[in-house]
Amino acid sequence: MDAQGPIGAADAKILLNAVGIMLVIVVPTIIAILAFGWWFRASNTRARYRPEFVYSGGIEVVVWGIPTLVIMFLGGVIWIGSHDLDPFKPISSPDKPTEVQVVSLDWKWLFIYPDQGVASVNELAVPAGIPVHFSLTSASVMNMFFVPQLGSMIATMNGMVTQLHLAADKPGEFYGQSAQFSGDGFSDMNFILRAVPQDGFAQWIATARQSGSALDRTSYLALCQQSSNVRPFTYRTVDASLFNAVVNQQLPPCPGPNIEGPGATVRPRLER
Structure with missing residues (x-):
């Protein structure tokens, strides 16, 4: 996250945007778990026990609609970022690279x-x-x-x-x-x-x-x-x-590892 260049800063921005979008699901889910656990505690006489409950249109809209929107937003962020940060794309600058x-x-x-x-x-x-x-x-x-x-x-x-x-x-x-x-x-x-x-x-x-x-x-x-x-x-x-x-592979390939026994030979230390 300690970006020191325009590409690194843009990568960090995408990461933060993605985390923020996903928190739209994570934070309410954590709050709901705590709230449900508190509301439906044994000592709460106001909590209603409904074993016959089967379907709620409002709940269906929430549990399917919000994740769908999150996926769409994430997809948009990734799509735009992938094109803007294409590694083959030159960085806009008046200076010759x-x-x-x-x-x-x-x-x-x-x-x-x-x-x-x-x-x-x-x-x-x-x-x-x-x-x-x-x-x-x-x-x-x-x-x-x-x-x-x-x-x-x-x-x-x-x-x-x-x-x-x-x-x-x-x-x-x-x-x-x-x-x-x-x-x-x-x-x-x-x-x-x-x-x-x-x-x-x-x-x-x-x-x-x-x-x-x-x-x-x-x-x-x-x-x-x-x-x-x-x-x-x-x-x-x-x-x-x-x-x-x-x-173009016009040079002989570099040699691979030299195995003399149960283990490989020690790699030489190259110094100049």
């Missing part, structure tokens, strides 16, 4: 900045107040990209591209994670999204260009080896065709 290509690996996240020509692993820097357009795919099993405070989650799938638009209202650090089980390194498959001022983002890009190694197809094949607890690091340059090569 920052482009980020995302590849989910076992068990880490690769972020490619095609316009800036750099990349990072398990660290995502974006300019605050400017929309970010994510293009996402997976080099392994299906996964789920999620930054809870900024809004909607989206699936990453092998051989295809999904899209997501998010924005951070102000500078800050936000926890990002994999929201779908993807193997024994799943619990460590998280990252930090850093929303920084525009000059801070330019400085981060400049620093990335001066450190780290180049990300080409050879270094990518080394990166995609299974590993967990990966510390964040950057690549100073990126093969411009790498993301499309991953999507």
Whole structure:
């Protein structure tokens, strides 16, 4: 509920609206239970015992009409929200969105900045107040990209591209994670999204260009080896065709788990 972006705020609004609509049934029901229990207590001589009671048109209207209206209102809220918050729908802004290509690996996240020509692993820097357009795919099993405070989650799938638009209202650090089980390194498959001022983002890009190694197809094949607890690091340059090569499966598939006996081998710790 601590939304820090327009999409997250809209998601929270839908949740609160849905809860409010459902309380229209929940609150009167609780009150009615307490009231009936009090009224029909054994010591109340005014309560009438009517074993012959069978039907009441008024009660039928209430018990069927109110839930029907609640479902209609909930359906309307969800219908409108689903279209307004379509992850493929760009965020309205006078600023050009920052482009980020995302590849989910076992068990880490690769972020490619095609316009800036750099990349990072398990660290995502974006300019605050400017929309970010994510293009996402997976080099392994299906996964789920999620930054809870900024809004909607989206699936990453092998051989295809999904899209997501998010924005951070102000500078800050936000926890990002994999929201779908993807193997024994799943619990460590998280990252930090850093929303920084525009000059801070330019400085981060400049620093990335001066450190780290180049990300080409050879270094990518080394990166995609299974590993967990990966510390964040950057690549100073990126093969411009790498993301499309991953999507179109033009690279050899990354190796799966190596089973030598009753249990799996220990996953290596990748550090840069």
